[in-house]
């Protein structure tokens with residue numbers, strides 16, 4: 545007989561390129577406004593103020609290649625990002641040791657119900673209803689750092705139906721990967737299985753059913769996601 549009183553939740557596991565093993569997910573942190581041009585397009589000052597984070601749920605990550613158009617919105621936006629997968633963690637991780645905790649990287653989309661997020665912002669309420677909904681974070685195969693090296697520069701682009709919508713370079717991130725890890729570890733205990741979405745460059749915008757999104761990150765390859 546099981547020790548649990550109810551059906552046990554499934555561990556969310558993401559495919560790893562070139563491996564039978566999967567990457568198990570513990571938590572998902574997302575940084576906001578990490579590219580100056582995107583901060584400006586959202587109506588904010590791009591000055592380097594302290595970073596801020598919100599969370600998605602582990603099972604919002606979706607490697608299926610399909611994004612079902614969500615309920616209760618008429619303005620779902622794409623945000624092309626890089627996911628950083630941790631193999632270990634801790635608290636108060638010094639900047640110069642931060643990258644030792646990285647297992648790998650993957651292309652990811654921080655899909656956003658922009659209309660709902662906007663209402664929450666106006667009312668000073670949390671963003672979950674705009675950000676942490678079902679299948680809101682399509683993610684490509686995880687590429688181990690042993691294969692890719694650490695990603696501190698390189699083009700990141702997003703096309704919708706072949707037309708370029710977002711374009712940036714990872715070297716434009718206001719808070720770099722080691723800084724995000726170190727900063728988060730001052731406020732949370734990081735651990736193996738944690739995932740950090742590193743923010744999006746300018747050019748976010750809506751998609752509709754039938755669209756095909758293609759994110760490409762130099763060093764990580766491409767991921768195609770259909771809006772269904």
Ligand code: MN
Nearest residue numbers: 623654743744
């Ligand atoms: Mn984002």
